[in-house]
Amino acid sequence: MNYSNLSVAPTARAAMPPLAAKxxxxxxxxxxxxxYYTDAGRAKALDNVTFTxxxxxxxxxxxxxxxxxxxxxxxxxxxxxxxxRIEGGSVVVGDTDLMSLDAEGxxxxxxxxxxxxxxxxMNSLNPVMRIGAQMMDAxxxxxxxxxxxxIEARCKRALQSVDLDPGxxxxxxxxxxxxxxxxxxxxIGILLDPQVIIADEPTSALDVVTQRxxxxxxxxxxxxxxxxxxxxxxxxxxxxQFVDKVAVMYxxxxxxxxxxxxxFTDPRxxxxxxxxxxxxxxxxxxxxxxxPGLAPSLLRLPSGCAFHPRCxxxxxxxxxxxxxxxxxxxxxxxxxxxxxxxx
Amino acid sequence: xxxxxxxxxxTTRIEQPGRAVRVMRYMRRNKGLAIGxxxxxxxxxxxxxxxxxxxxxxxxxxxxxxxxxxxxRYPFGTDFFGRDLYAAMVVGMWQTAVIGLLAGGIGTLxxxxxxxxxxxxxxxxxxxxxxxxxxxxxxxxxxxxxxxAGSLDKRDVTILTMAMIVVLLAWMGPTLVIRxxxxxxxxxxxxxxxxxSGVSDLGIIFKEIMPCLLPFIAAAFxxxxxxxxxxxxxxxxxxxxxxxxxxxxNLIWAAQSQGAFFNGWWWWPIIPSVAMILIxxxxxxxxxxxxxxxxxxxxRTE
Amino acid sequence: MTLxxxxxxxxxxxxxxxxxxxxVFFIPRLSNRNALRERFGELARTGGFSPQDLEKxxxxxxQQFGLDQPLLHQYWTYLGNIVRMDFGYSLYxxxxxxxxxxxxxxxxxxxxxxxxTILSFIIGNLLGAVAAxxxxxxxxxxTATPFILLTGVPPVIMAILLIFFxxxxxxxxxxxxxxxxxxxxxxxxxxxxxxxxxxILPALALIFGSVGGWVLSMRGMGITIQGEDxxxxxxxxxxxxxxxxxxxxxxxxxxxxxxxxxxxLGTVIGSxxxxxxxxxxxxxxxxxxxxxxxxxxxxxxxxxxFITIAVALLMTLVEFIYPLLDPRIKNS
Numbered sequence: 001m002n003y004s005n006l007s008v009a010p011t012a013r014a015a016m017p018p019l020a021a022k023x024x025x026x027x028x029x030x031x032x033x034x035x036y037y038t039d040a041g042r043a044k045a046l047d048n049v050t051f052t053x054x055x056x057x058x059x060x061x062x063x064x065x066x067x068x069x070x071x072x073x074x075x076x077x078x079x080x081x082x083x084x085r086i087e088g089g090s091v092v093v094g095d096t097d098l099m100s101l102d103a104e105g106x107x108x109x110x111x112x113x114x115x116x117x118x119x120x121x122m123n124s125l126n127p128v129m130r131i132g133a134q135m136m137d138a139x140x141x142x143x144x145x146x147x148x149x150x151i152e153a154r155c156k157r158a159l160q161s162v163d164l165d166p167g168x169x170x171x172x173x174x175x176x177x178x179x180x181x182x183x184x185x186x187x188i189g190i191l192l193d194p195q196v197i198i199a200d201e202p203t204s205a206l207d208v209v210t211q212r213x214x215x216x217x218x219x220x221x222x223x224x225x226x227x228x229x230x231x232x233x234x235x236x237x238x239x240x241q242f243v244d245k246v247a248v249m250y251x252x253x254x255x256x257x258x259x260x261x262x263x264f265t266d267p268r269x270x271x272x273x274x275x276x277x278x279x280x281x282x283x284x285x286x287x288x289x290x291x292p293g294l295a296p297s298l299l300r301l302p303s304g305c306a307f308h309p310r311c312x313x314x315x316x317x318x319x320x321x322x323x324x325x326x327x328x329x330x331x332x333x334x335x336x337x338x339x340x341x342x343x
Numbered sequence: 344x345x346x347x348x349x350x351x352x353x354t355t356r357i358e359q360p361g362r363a364v365r366v367m368r369y370m371r372r373n374k375g376l377a378i379g380x381x382x383x384x385x386x387x388x389x390x391x392x393x394x395x396x397x398x399x400x401x402x403x404x405x406x407x408x409x410x411x412x413x414x415x416r417y418p419f420g421t422d423f424f425g426r427d428l429y430a431a432m433v434v435g436m437w438q439t440a441v442i443g444l445l446a447g448g449i450g451t452l453x454x455x456x457x458x459x460x461x462x463x464x465x466x467x468x469x470x471x472x473x474x475x476x477x478x479x480x481x482x483x484x485x486x487x488x489x490x491x492a493g494s495l496d497k498r499d500v501t502i503l504t505m506a507m508i509v510v511l512l513a514w515m516g517p518t519l520v521i522r523x524x525x526x527x528x529x530x531x532x533x534x535x536x537x538x539x540s541g542v543s544d545l546g547i548i549f550k551e552i553m554p555c556l557l558p559f560i561a562a563a564f565x566x567x568x569x570x571x572x573x574x575x576x577x578x579x580x581x582x583x584x585x586x587x588x589x590x591x592x593n594l595i596w597a598a599q600s601q602g603a604f605f606n607g608w609w610w611w612p613i614i615p616s617v618a619m620i621l622i623x624x625x626x627x628x629x630x631x632x633x634x635x636x637x638x639x640x641x642x643r644t645e
Numbered sequence: 646m647t648l649x650x651x652x653x654x655x656x657x658x659x660x661x662x663x664x665x666x667x668x669v670f671f672i673p674r675l676s677n678r679n680a681l682r683e684r685f686g687e688l689a690r691t692g693g694f695s696p697q698d699l700e701k702x703x704x705x706x707x708q709q710f711g712l713d714q715p716l717l718h719q720y721w722t723y724l725g726n727i728v729r730m731d732f733g734y735s736l737y738x739x740x741x742x743x744x745x746x747x748x749x750x751x752x753x754x755x756x757x758x759x760x761x762t763i764l765s766f767i768i769g770n771l772l773g774a775v776a777a778x779x780x781x782x783x784x785x786x787x788t789a790t791p792f793i794l795l796t797g798v799p800p801v802i803m804a805i806l807l808i809f810f811x812x813x814x815x816x817x818x819x820x821x822x823x824x825x826x827x828x829x830x831x832x833x834x835x836x837x838x839x840x841x842x843x844x845i846l847p848a849l850a851l852i853f854g855s856v857g858g859w860v861l862s863m864r865g866m867g868i869t870i871q872g873e874d875x876x877x878x879x880x881x882x883x884x885x886x887x888x889x890x891x892x893x894x895x896x897x898x899x900x901x902x903x904x905x906x907x908x909x910l911g912t913v914i915g916s917x918x919x920x921x922x923x924x925x926x927x928x929x930x931x932x933x934x935x936x937x938x939x940x941x942x943x944x945x946x947x948x949x950x951f952i953t954i955a956v957a958l959l960m961t962l963v964e965f966i967y968p969l970l971d972p973r974i975k976n977s
Contacts, residue, residue, distance in 0.1 A: 079880065079881065081779075082779075107883050107885065108883060109883070110880075110881055110883035111881070111882050112883065115881075116878075118874055118878045118881065122874075123874040124875055124877075124878040125875055125878070126875045126893050126896075126897070127875070127897065127971075127973055128896050128897060128900070128970075128972060128973075129893075137882075137888060137892065138882040138883070138884065141882070141883055141885055141888065172972040172973070174973045188882060477657075478657075478660055479664065480908075481661050481956060481960050482661065482668075482911070482953055482956075482957070483910075483911030483912070483914065483915055483953055483956050484911065485912070486911075486949040486952050486953050487668055487672075487949070487953075489933070489937075489949055490668070490669050490672050490945065490949050491672055493937060493942070493945050494673040494675070573799065576801075577799075577801065577919055580919055580923070581919060581922070581933070581934065582934070595801075595805065604808055604812065604813050604820050605820060609809055609813055609814075612805050612809075613805065613806075613809055616802045616806060619799075620797060620798050620802055623797045623798070624796075624797025625797070627797040631861070
């Protein structure tokens with residue numbers, strides 16, 4: 001894997017500068033912003049998020065609950081519901097900007113260009129429909145001309161590629177185990193060979209063995225269709241084994257984006273550093289180091305850098321000046337005043 | 344998006360508006376509850392003021408001119424038997440309230456007691472109470488009430504017996520509701536803690552569980568009052584009520600018996616109908632509003 | 646549904662019918678009212694036979710009705726009769742049996758009930774589902790609001806309001822009765838049309854009186870279902886709105902409503918009966934109305950028992966049908 005292909009644009013909107021690479025990125029997110037208009041005030045759930053991903057790459061997106069990971073996934077699918085609103089930015093898959101599509105265009109883009117594997121796979125399948133019907137209606141809504149036999153063959157192939165027996169096709173969801181349901185969701189996600197797959201905590205409700213199997217399944221199908229995969233989750237250990245790149249979210253912002261090796265050996269953002277330090281390892285067995293303080297409310301973000309009240313390396317500027325994302329050597333991006341002189 | 348509590352150092356004091364302001368704000372969101380309470384308040388005012396100003400005798404036959412349409416002298420008109428419908432409305436409304444509150448109150452009380460006993464002591468007692476409820480529930484209450492009311496000597500049918508007839512088969516609903524609520528409460532931590540620290544059964548019931556149940560009991564009570572008013576109304580429309588009394592259902596029964604519409608005395612059945620709509624409507628609105636208060640999952644989409 | 650479960654359901658049905666029969670048997674006997682004496686006392690006053698004759702008639706009637714037997718013996722005979730759907734003789738229309746009277750009036754009631762219940766269930770649930778569906782057009786969602794406001798208006802009052810506005814004020818439809826006075830029932834189109842015209846107001850009263858309840862409960866159900874993960878995932882799959890509405894949202898929200906229909910049957914039938922009586926349609930409701938006015942106790946009890954048994958049977962029927970609609974139940 002060639003990590004030098006990775007790039008992060010410092011500020012949003014401008015087209016991505018062509019990189020010294022032959023591979024064109026398959027996903028370019030830039031300046032994505034989402035605001036929730038609640039009774040208690042406006043909450044910026046996503047603030048100027050920018051990154052790109054190449055085909056075949058796997059990105060792990062981590063952060064505390066409420067940091068904007070799931071909002072990120074929903075925004076990319078354009079599934080933000082009221083009182084939330086996508087305020088700006090673009091999500092370009094291949095050469096289509098999803099944000100410029102009309103409602104019908106976006107409906108067609110879902111699953112065929114960008115697929116989403118849901119968080120709560122336990123309840124994500126319609127309890128009163130057979131698995132087969134739930135797969136076939138997905139294909140039918142995108143390929144209305146395809147014959148029934150062809151659709152059925154396609155669905156059974158997808159089931160096979162997630163190591164499920166084709167007999168599952170005729171079963172109802174309640175007859176499947178949690179891991180099997182999760183695989184069905186993955187199989188639905190890859191039915192139309194999408195270029196980007198987003199998996200929102202695909203393993204959170206599963207036991208450790210099944211977790212591993214599901215992750216391997218995702219890995220295999222990704223290789224088969226060469227899609228870019230975004231894994232959302234907070235299990236850093238699982239991430240370390242499966243992803244190529246890591247994006248750390250904090251209070252709606254992307255605070256660090258780097259390769260998995262860089263992240264685990266040399267995290268730059270103080271929050272990322274704290275996250276890595278909080279992982280148990282062989283040297284500090286039994287000693288768990290949490291991150292002091294709590295995640296801030298999006299309704300009342302601290303001034304300057306949202307992380308400053310909890311930051312170990314706080315400086316004066318952190319309290320008043322908001323840091324902007326900055327590309328460092330090697331293409332990683334950090335949003336922190338510590339690196340103001342660099343990049 | 345979940346909002347997360349701020350670290351202690353950051354906690355800005357959120358100004359808590361006064362209780363009245365918060366109630367008003369909630370009412371603005373829960374419009375049904377507000378309107379329901381408003382209508383009920385209006386009806387109460389009508390009845391109370393009416394009882395103080397009218398002569399209750401005018402609500403009974405041969406006290407006024409016959410078959411007069413609404414006029415300045417008789418704002419709601421008079422009926423075939425010479426009742427002033429305005430006086431009849433006041434007295435009838437009052438009697439409806441008595442039946443509703445009495446039957447609703449007793450039904451809720453019995454339900455709460457049985458529900459508690461059933462859930463709290465479980466075992467055989469629970470099984471038998473539950474089985475009785477399950478067997479009685481599919482039996483159409485109205486039909487059994489028809490049998491009871493029909494079996495009584497006409498002279499024995501009064502406002503009081505009416506309430507009793509209604510309550511006889513109306514305690515199963517609240518029993519099952521309270522039972523399931525107590526069962527879930529029993530599983531909660533605080534009850535276990537109280538038990539471990541040696542609080543007596545009765546202490547736990549009254550100090551720990553009862554306060555949490557109040558919204559459910561309130562909702563059950565309103566539902567019971569609604570059911571009681573509804574049932575007594577139906578019985579009266581069937582001619583099984585205390586025929587002499589100006590109960591709203593009785594007036595409709597009498598009007599129907601005398602062919603009021605065929606004879607053109609439209610106000611006779613219409614006025615008690617409108618009163619009934621207001622009573623049942625306000626109770627239904629309050630019931631829905633309380634439901635929304637007790638289980639926020641039934642929120643409206645807006 | 647397993648055989649064991651089916652047997653348990655049927656046993657429960659028997660238990661319910663037994664409980665209802667027992668209540669209907671003992672309640673009148675707890676009261677001091679003597680139906681025969683009242684009925685024949687009335688006849689004696691109008692017909693003018695002597696008190697001695699009256700006592701003799703009552704004694705012979707009591708023997709005929711088995712009322713001179715010990716209570717327990719009466720109870721057993723009674724239960725046996727119930728099994729054979731024999732509710733005894735009508736006092737008022739003696740020598741007709743109660744079962745005959747019910748059989749005569751049943752078609753009217755079933756016709757009215759079937760049409761109105763099905764229509765109000767369908768209309769109410771569709772409106773409620775749309776009212777809770779955020780992507781439905783605004784005007785369509787608002788259509789449900791007036792029906793929700795109707796929840797507080799029971800069918801009986803709806804009937805009176807309809808009679809007043811449409812029958813009395815506008816004179817569009819007849820005020821009551823099964824067919825126009827003076828028309829002889831025949832098998833003709835004009836008679837059928839006349840009869841249908843008399844059925845419209847009762848039907849409207851029943852539909853408008855019960856549709857609001859369905860709208861309200863379906864809306865609550867819809868709000869719950871639309872937050873379910875599978876509805877969200879359906880949208881992620883890029884399905885069209887119509888398909889999500891029909892296959893993912895409506896189908897799931899409708900299932901509990903069918904159970905609700907079973908539970909509401911008692912009230913539905915009760916309302917229908919009173920409305921029938923109000924309009925003077927020759928159905929069971931009118932029969933009950935007349936029986937109450939005439940103190941015809943065997944008929945009152947017979948009708949009550951018949952309705953109770955019918956409701957219990959229908960509820961059991963729904964329980965048997967339900968597993969065909971909800972695959973989750975089939976295997977558990």
